[in-house]
Amino acid sequence: MLAPLGARARDWEGPAIFVEGVHKSFGEVHALSGIDLVVERGRVLGLLGPNGAGKTTAVKILTTLLAPDRGRALVEGRDVVRSPAAVREVIGLAGQATAVQEELTGRENLEIMGRLYHLDRDTRVRRAGELLERFGLVEAADRPTKGYSGGMLRRLDLALSLVSLPSVLFLDEPTTGLDPRSRNGMWQVIRELVSGGTTLLLTTQYLEEADELASEIVVIDHGLVIAAGTARELKSRVGGDVVEFQVVERARLQDATGAVRELSDAEPLVDRETATVTLRVGDRGSHALVETVRRLDALGIHTEGLGMRHPSLDDVFLSLTGHGAEEAQPGASRRRGAERLRAQE
Amino acid sequence: MSTTELSELVALDIPSPPALERLRLGIADTATLTRRDLLIWLRNPAFIFFTIIQPVMFVLLFRYVFGGAIPVSVPGGYVNFLMPGIVAQTAAFASFGTAIALARQLQKGVIDRFRAMPMARSAVLLGRLSADAARLTVTVAVIVAVGYAVGFRFQNGAGPAVIMLVLAVVLGLTICTVSAYVGLAIKDEESVGSFGLVWLFPLTFVSAAFVPVSSMPGWLQAFAKNQPVTIVIDEMRALALGGPLALHAWQSAVWLAGIVAVFVPLAVREYRRAG
Ligand SMILES: Nc1ncnc2c1ncn2[C@@H]1O[C@H](COP(=O)(O)OP(=O)(O)OP(=O)(O)O)[C@@H](O)[C@H]1O
Numbered sequence: 150m151l152a153p154l155g156a157r158a159r160d161w162e163g164p165a166i167f168v169e170g171v172h173k174s175f176g177e178v179h180a181l182s183g184i185d186l187v188v189e190r191g192r193v194l195g196l197l198g199p200n201g202a203g204k205t206t207a208v209k210i211l212t213t214l215l216a217p218d219r220g221r222a223l224v225e226g227r228d229v230v231r232s233p234a235a236v237r238e239v240i241g242l243a244g245q246a247t248a249v250q251e252e253l254t255g256r257e258n259l260e261i262m263g264r265l266y267h268l269d270r271d272t273r274v275r276r277a278g279e280l281l282e283r284f285g286l287v288e289a290a291d292r293p294t295k296g297y298s299g300g301m302l303r304r305l306d307l308a309l310s311l312v313s314l315p316s317v318l319f320l321d322e323p324t325t326g327l328d329p330r331s332r333n334g335m336w337q338v339i340r341e342l343v344s345g346g347t348t349l350l351l352t353t354q355y356l357e358e359a360d361e362l363a364s365e366i367v368v369i370d371h372g373l374v375i376a377a378g379t380a381r382e383l384k385s386r387v388g389g390d391v392v393e394f395q396v397v398e399r400a401r402l403q404d405a406t407g408a409v410r411e412l413s414d415a416e417p418l419v420d421r422e423t424a425t426v427t428l429r430v431g432d433r434g435s436h437a438l439v440e441t442v443r444r445l446d447a448l449g450i451h452t453e454g455l456g457m458r459h460p461s462l463d464d465v466f467l468s469l470t471g472h473g474a475e476e477a478q479p480g481a482s483r484r485r486g487a488e489r490l491r492a493q494e
Numbered sequence: 495m496s497t498t499e500l501s502e503l504v505a506l507d508i509p510s511p512p513a514l515e516r517l518r519l520g521i522a523d524t525a526t527l528t529r530r531d532l533l534i535w536l537r538n539p540a541f542i543f544f545t546i547i548q549p550v551m552f553v554l555l556f557r558y559v560f561g562g563a564i565p566v567s568v569p570g571g572y573v574n575f576l577m578p579g580i581v582a583q584t585a586a587f588a589s590f591g592t593a594i595a596l597a598r599q600l601q602k603g604v605i606d607r608f609r610a611m612p613m614a615r616s617a618v619l620l621g622r623l624s625a626d627a628a629r630l631t632v633t634v635a636v637i638v639a640v641g642y643a644v645g646f647r648f649q650n651g652a653g654p655a656v657i658m659l660v661l662a663v664v665l666g667l668t669i670c671t672v673s674a675y676v677g678l679a680i681k682d683e684e685s686v687g688s689f690g691l692v693w694l695f696p697l698t699f700v701s702a703a704f705v706p707v708s709s710m711p712g713w714l715q716a717f718a719k720n721q722p723v724t725i726v727i728d729e730m731r732a733l734a735l736g737g738p739l740a741l742h743a744w745q746s747a748v749w750l751a752g753i754v755a756v757f758v759p760l761a762v763r764e765y766r767r768a769g
């Protein structure tokens with residue numbers, strides 16, 4: 150089987166990835182407005198954010214494809230601006246667009262990559278074989294990759310980024326566009342990979358994916374870090390499960406809110422217009438749901454559309470930035486987001 | 495570690511490898527990418543069509559369809575006039591593949607991936623151009639063979655004939671550098687395919703490739719006579735069929751060197767910026 154990854158870069162004791170105050174603009178667009186990141190060796194950082202948040206820009210800076218306008222970024226202690234060649238020696242990258250060449254077979258793609266990393270003949274042939282096996286591509290190995298499925302292409306692309314056994318791996322949206330089955334397969338492969346000790350920075354738009362794979366999550370929006378923590382922390386403190394209901398008799402809205410207030414981690418959100426109450430119930434979803442029903446019933450309050458849902462990335466953003474329901478008072482809700490952030494530290 | 499400690503992290507100071515070692519690796523990378531590009535070319539029916547089948551069709555079309563209507567005054571008649579021109583035109587058009595392939599690799603993540611690897615920055619472009627040189631040599635050889643089959647004969651001996659073929663490859667490579675720039679600047683395979691190479695048409699057709707420039711209207715002659723492709727074709731004809739060499743030789747050299755001097759740095763700049 151494949152030699153353990155992360156075997157290199159023994160000349161550095163600090164964090165595998167260190168980013169401090171990095172800014173990057175494209176003309177008028179501020180893609181990154183001063184972000185900080187620290188990833189200790191062997192950890193998995195999920196960089197979570199919506200379209201245009203600046204995820205790819207961050208990855209490109211860390212992989213020496215773009216120079217930051219300001220700030221510092223070190224990968225295994227190597228400065229991306231001052232020693233880009235040294236950074237390239239220790240990293241692997243699978244970008245948002247695949248690097249698979251469709252005219253070549255899977256094996257050829259891998260062996261040529263090995264040649265470009267200056268591996269000797271035996272090593273590159275052996276490594277190509279091992280990677281094909283590990284990623285379930287043995288049968289397709291000698292067919293041109295033009296005929297590969299989306300999932301196979303992503304797996305091969307990931308394999309290409311591993312040819313040099315990098316100690317830090319960057320994956321930019323590794324499962325975007327895959328069907329659920331291929332996505333699960335990809336998650337499996339990535340999980341095995343990081344159990345071997347590779348440091349991984351992974352970007353995604355899916356909270357679920359960060360949850361599955363990452364030990365720490367950093368949420369960015371408009372080029373700024375807006376939250377950081379484990380998936381659990383983010384879900385319970387930032388989003389958490391949500392219980393929601395509508396009060397039929399508006400006059401009783403206040404009573405209803407009072408009855409369930411203590412079930413919510415934060416002050417319940419009350420939309421007077423639609424008489425909707427939203428509770429943040431952390432990971433106590435079903436218990437809170439039953440309790441809500443019980444208490445409202447005890448007071449004889451009639452509801453519509455009572456239900457619980459898991460937090461989505463939308464909920465995370467909603468509670469952090471206050472976009473959406475509370476647009477009328479963006480200041481107030483942003484303050485609340487900031488308070489929650491502080492609560493995590 | 496707390497944030498204050500982290501800010502004091504001092505980056506490692508990693509010396510770059512000695513120049514000789516870098517050169518050795520750079521050559522190895524260029525060779526790898528040359529092989530890669532050629533393998534891709536051989537697997538791609540469209541590229542084969544453009545670089546072999548289409549030029550052969552051109553030879554046959556011009557020789558038999560238009561040839562009879564075009565009066566020329568060279569020894570051996572139109573087929574001898576045509577061949578140096580069509581070899582040059584083919585070499586120039588072969589640069590199509592350069593632009594398309596680079597734009598495609600850029601659009602996919604291939605070039606980004608290469609730029610994030612410990613590889614000489616120049617290797618991608620140099621590998622591409624050496625693969626193009628090999629491709630051009632094959633194309634030129636095929637055309638000349640077809641030319642021989644339809645009656646073409648070199649009139650000026652073997653030495654000048656070989657120089658003519660080399661000059662054709664050099665012309666093709668020079669235009670490949672322009673194409674490389676265009677492909678990297680446009681960055682989109684489809685756009686390159688549909689309008690990225692329109693400039694090749696006036697350059698190759700409004701030239702001495704297929705008809706004597708004197709047969710064109712006066713306003714067109716001024717361009718046709720003085721543009722680089724015509725100048726190189728005039729030199730190739732002199733080499734193939736006999737005639738004064740010197741004037742067109744140095745004019746060709748200046749043009750080709752000038753184009754390379756402008757477009758190689760432009761292409762390199764686009765490659766660097768391509769992130
Ligand atoms: N080369 C560029 N030129 C101009 N603007 C750019 C460039 N690259 C990125 N941007 C802009 O910078 C912002 C951040 O882009 P980035 O690609 O980093 O986002 P992302 O989080 O990766 O988004 P996605 O989820 O869509 O991949 C966007 O507004 C984008 O339009």
Ligand SMILES: [Mg+2]
Binds near residue numbers: 204205206245321
């Ligand atoms: Mg992106």
